[in-house]
Amino acid sequence: MNIFFDMDYTLIGGIDGSLRPNVQDVMERLKTDGHDLYVWSGVGIRWRDVKRLGIEQLITDCYMKPLSNYYESMKKMELPAEPDMVVDDFPMVASAFGGLCIPAYNVEDKEDRVMERVYNAITDYGNTGHSDDAMYRPRDGWHNS
Numbered sequence: 226m227n228i229f230f231d232m233d234y235t236l237i238g239g240i241d242g243s244l245r246p247n248v249q250d251v252m253e254r255l256k257t258d259g260h261d262l263y264v265w266s267g268v269g270i271r272w273r274d275v276k277r278l279g280i281e282q283l284i285t286d287c288y289m290k291p292l293s294n295y296y297e298s299m300k301k302m303e304l305p306a307e308p309d310m311v312v313d314d315f316p317m318v319a320s321a322f323g324g325l326c327i328p329a330y331n332v333e334d335k336e337d338r339v340m341e342r343v344y345n346a347i348t349d350y351g352n353t354g355h356s357d358d359a360m361y362r363p364r365d366g367w368h369n370s
Protein backbone atom coordinates (compact mmCIF):
# COMPACT_ATOMS: atom_id res chain seq x y z
CA MET A 226 0.00 0.00 0.00
CA ASN A 227 0.94 3.66 -0.40
CA ILE A 228 0.81 5.06 3.13
CA PHE A 229 0.82 8.85 3.50
CA PHE A 230 1.88 10.30 6.86
CA ASP A 231 1.10 13.78 8.12
CA MET A 232 4.01 15.56 9.86
CA ASP A 233 2.86 18.06 12.52
CA TYR A 234 1.18 16.48 15.58
CA THR A 235 1.63 13.07 13.86
CA LEU A 236 5.36 12.33 13.44
CA ILE A 237 6.67 15.34 15.40
CA GLY A 238 5.34 17.40 18.29
CA GLY A 239 3.08 20.10 16.92
CA ILE A 240 4.13 22.48 19.69
CA ASP A 241 7.82 21.69 20.32
CA GLY A 242 8.86 19.83 17.16
CA SER A 243 10.14 16.84 19.18
CA LEU A 244 10.37 13.46 17.48
CA ARG A 245 7.56 10.98 18.25
CA PRO A 246 8.96 7.74 19.72
CA ASN A 247 9.34 4.67 17.48
CA VAL A 248 8.72 6.44 14.15
CA GLN A 249 11.90 5.08 12.55
CA ASP A 250 11.44 1.56 13.90
CA VAL A 251 7.82 1.29 12.78
CA MET A 252 8.55 2.73 9.33
CA GLU A 253 11.41 0.26 8.84
CA ARG A 254 8.99 -2.57 9.58
CA LEU A 255 6.33 -1.17 7.24
CA LYS A 256 8.94 -0.89 4.46
CA THR A 257 10.08 -4.45 5.11
CA ASP A 258 6.43 -5.54 4.81
CA GLY A 259 6.41 -4.05 1.30
CA HIS A 260 4.62 -0.72 1.80
CA ASP A 261 5.63 2.56 0.16
CA LEU A 262 5.83 5.45 2.60
CA TYR A 263 5.20 9.14 1.89
CA VAL A 264 5.07 12.30 4.00
CA TRP A 265 2.75 15.15 3.15
CA SER A 266 2.00 18.35 4.95
CA GLY A 267 -0.31 21.32 4.55
CA VAL A 268 2.54 23.74 5.25
CA GLY A 269 5.17 22.51 2.82
CA ILE A 270 7.54 19.81 1.61
CA ARG A 271 9.06 18.38 4.79
CA TRP A 272 12.38 16.73 3.83
CA ARG A 273 14.14 18.67 6.60
CA ASP A 274 11.99 17.05 9.31
CA VAL A 275 12.12 13.70 7.53
CA LYS A 276 15.94 13.84 7.82
CA ARG A 277 15.69 14.88 11.48
CA LEU A 278 13.55 11.78 12.11
CA GLY A 279 16.21 9.60 10.48
CA ILE A 280 13.73 8.19 7.94
CA GLU A 281 14.86 9.79 4.67
CA GLN A 282 15.94 6.44 3.22
CA LEU A 283 12.47 5.03 4.00
CA ILE A 284 10.37 7.81 2.44
CA THR A 285 9.63 7.56 -1.28
CA ASP A 286 8.66 11.24 -1.60
CA CYS A 287 7.25 14.30 0.18
CA TYR A 288 4.26 16.26 -1.10
CA MET A 289 2.02 19.17 -0.21
CA LYS A 290 -1.22 18.06 1.45
CA PRO A 291 -4.50 19.71 0.41
CA LEU A 292 -5.93 22.06 3.06
CA SER A 293 -9.60 21.62 2.17
CA ASN A 294 -11.85 19.61 -0.11
CA TYR A 295 -9.24 16.95 0.49
CA TYR A 296 -9.99 14.15 -1.93
CA GLU A 297 -10.91 16.30 -4.91
CA SER A 298 -7.95 18.62 -4.28
CA MET A 299 -5.57 15.66 -4.13
CA LYS A 300 -6.91 14.41 -7.47
CA LYS A 301 -6.32 17.83 -9.05
CA MET A 302 -2.70 17.85 -7.79
CA GLU A 303 -1.99 14.82 -10.06
CA LEU A 304 0.60 13.44 -7.65
CA PRO A 305 2.86 10.62 -8.90
CA ALA A 306 1.31 8.44 -6.18
CA GLU A 307 -2.01 8.47 -4.33
CA PRO A 308 -2.66 7.28 -0.78
CA ASP A 309 -4.22 3.88 -0.10
CA MET A 310 -4.23 4.87 3.55
CA VAL A 311 -3.33 8.02 5.50
CA VAL A 312 -2.10 8.55 9.06
CA ASP A 313 -3.12 11.96 10.42
CA ASP A 314 -4.11 13.64 13.68
CA PHE A 315 -6.96 15.45 11.89
CA PRO A 316 -10.12 13.33 11.63
CA MET A 317 -11.41 14.86 8.39
CA VAL A 318 -8.21 13.94 6.57
CA ALA A 319 -8.39 10.35 7.80
CA SER A 320 -11.99 9.94 6.67
CA ALA A 321 -11.48 11.73 3.33
CA PHE A 322 -8.88 9.15 2.23
CA GLY A 323 -9.41 6.28 4.63
CA GLY A 324 -6.84 5.60 7.28
CA LEU A 325 -5.94 6.27 10.88
CA CYS A 326 -6.88 9.31 12.95
CA ILE A 327 -4.20 9.14 15.62
CA PRO A 328 -3.92 10.99 18.95
CA ALA A 329 -2.12 14.30 18.40
CA TYR A 330 1.51 14.41 19.53
CA ASN A 331 1.94 17.86 21.08
CA VAL A 332 5.15 17.90 23.11
CA GLU A 333 7.91 15.40 23.96
CA ASP A 334 6.51 12.27 25.64
CA LYS A 335 8.89 9.35 25.88
CA GLU A 336 6.04 7.05 26.96
CA ASP A 337 4.04 7.61 23.76
CA ARG A 338 3.38 4.24 22.08
CA VAL A 339 0.99 5.32 19.33
CA MET A 340 3.33 4.26 16.50
CA GLU A 341 3.16 0.64 17.65
CA ARG A 342 -0.64 0.84 17.43
CA VAL A 343 -0.27 2.42 13.98
CA TYR A 344 1.82 -0.54 12.81
CA ASN A 345 -0.72 -3.06 14.07
CA ALA A 346 -3.70 -1.20 12.60
CA ILE A 347 -2.02 -0.81 9.18
CA THR A 348 -1.12 -4.49 9.19
CA ASP A 349 -4.71 -5.47 10.06
CA TYR A 350 -6.06 -3.22 7.32
CA GLY A 351 -3.58 -4.57 4.79
CA ASN A 352 -4.55 -8.14 5.60
CA THR A 353 -8.32 -7.80 5.96
CA GLY A 354 -9.40 -4.40 4.58
CA HIS A 355 -10.42 -3.36 8.09
CA SER A 356 -8.99 -2.57 11.51
CA ASP A 357 -10.79 -2.90 14.84
CA ASP A 358 -8.64 -0.11 16.29
CA ALA A 359 -10.72 2.96 17.20
CA MET A 360 -8.25 5.08 15.17
CA TYR A 361 -9.43 3.48 11.91
CA ARG A 362 -11.64 5.56 9.58
CA PRO A 363 -13.04 4.09 6.38
CA ARG A 364 -13.01 6.40 3.38
CA ASP A 365 -16.11 8.56 2.95
CA GLY A 366 -18.10 6.85 0.21
CA TRP A 367 -19.37 9.99 -1.53
CA HIS A 368 -15.83 10.90 -2.56
CA ASN A 369 -15.74 7.92 -4.89
CA SER A 370 -18.54 9.06 -7.21
Ligand SMILES: [Mg+2]
Nearest residue numbers: 231233234314
Ligand atom coordinates in the same frame (compact mmCIF):
# COMPACT_ATOMS: atom_id res chain seq x y z
MG1 LIG B 1 -1.16 17.26 11.69
